[in-house]
Amino acid sequence: MRTGKLTLAILMILGLAVAASAMDKDEALHGPTGYVPEQTSPLLITGADCTDPIVISSLPANLTGQTNCGMGNTYAATCLGNYDGGEDVMYRLDLAAETTIDILMSTTATWTGMLLDDSCPPDPTTCIAINTGSAGNRAINDKTLAAGSYWIMIDTWPTPNCVPTFSLTITEDVPPPPPPANDVCAGAIDLQSFETNVFTVDLCAGYTNNYDAGGSAGCTGYASAANDATYKVYLAEGENITASMTGAHDSAIWLVTDCAAAAATCVAGADDTVANGIETISYSAAAAGWYYLIIDGYGAGACSLTTVTIDAPVANEYQQWGGVKAMFK
Numbered sequence: 001m002r003t004g005k006l007t008l009a010i011l012m013i014l015g016l017a018v019a020a021s022a023m024d025k026d027e028a029l030h031g032p033t034g035y036v037p038e039q040t041s042p043l044l045i046t047g048a049d050c051t052d053p054i055v056i057s058s059l060p061a062n063l064t065g066q067t068n069c070g071m072g073n074t075y076a077a078t079c080l081g082n083y084d085g086g087e088d089v090m091y092r093l094d095l096a097a098e099t100t101i102d103i104l105m106s107t108t109a110t111w112t113g114m115l116l117d118d119s120c121p122p123d124p125t126t127c128i129a130i131n132t133g134s135a136g137n138r139a140i141n142d143k144t145l146a147a148g149s150y151w152i153m154i155d156t157w158p159t160p161n162c163v164p165t166f167s168l169t170i171t172e173d174v175p176p177p178p179p180p181a182n183d184v185c186a187g188a189i190d191l192q193s194f195e196t197n198v199f200t201v202d203l204c205a206g207y208t209n210n211y212d213a214g215g216s217a218g219c220t221g222y223a224s225a226a227n228d229a230t231y232k233v234y235l236a237e238g239e240n241i242t243a244s245m246t247g248a249h250d251s252a253i254w255l256v257t258d259c260a261a262a263a264a265t266c267v268a269g270a271d272d273t274v275a276n277g278i279e280t281i282s283y284s285a286a287a288a289g290w291y292y293l294i295i296d297g298y299g300a301g302a303c304s305l306t307t308v309t310i311d312a313p314v315a316n317e318y319q320q321w322g323g324v325k326a327m328f329k
Helices: 001-020 025-030
Strands: 054-056 061-066 090-096 099-107 112-117 129-133 140-143 148-158 166-172 198-202 228-237 240-246 250-254 266-269 279-283 288-296 307-313
Touching: 054 061, 099 112, 112 140, 129 140, 140 148, 148 166, 240 250, 240 288, 250 279, 266 279
Parallel strands: 054 090
Antiparallel strands: 061 166, 090 148, 099 140, 099 166, 112 129, 112 148, 198 307, 228 288, 240 279, 240 307, 250 266, 250 288
């Protein structure tokens, strides 16, 4: 029996140890949860509950000097879990059209929580978004919401019982403009449309990486993971073209016949220098057709204001090269 009791005691101790190790890290850091009595009668304070929230009807909104102290613990069974045990303040955001928003609650207080939901009182299990933590600001970003009303609640995991002061900022997350048309070959700019044989392109101005030269086995000898821009030129069989580029990034330049299989159809490429070097290719057309010039670079996302120089193909009476034709006729 003594052995049995000892075994039982050991098992109980081990069980407690396992339970402690399984405790949520935040619970271990926070310690015992404080008690804030639930508010059972209206406080008649704007923001204290869903019937009289603080209304935000236009963006951007920047509300400073905010607090939930004195608002009471009106909602203590929400998707915030432990973080809805303190006093809470309610905001209603009215959107006239679909909008993507960023919400930031800035404070020096600890153990704060913020939720976004389309119902009030907030859903007890699943809201549109929540953000909680022991310290620092609370943020909910990149949420695309249909036209309608939404509620934001600021609360705490007591103690502290409330947030003495905070600011709430809500801004419209405006998506970046689309890349330039010649980011891809479908929108490649015809080189013969230029009035000069030297032009610049800012590869940092919305361009992305769409084409890779194929690494060490490719026509540049390296990967080309930088932002790239595309141009095209029609060459008759035997016509020659020379193109060079220079920029503050590690540049690469290559010429292909089919952008859908760019690496496999590359007919000329160069990545022989580093940043601020000059990369040059020359090619004599093996067959008549459209050729695509890719202004590129080595490093992922690399870009700069790049200068491109084109030595035009030999012009003839039926093929124009803008103002450059006379220079090379």
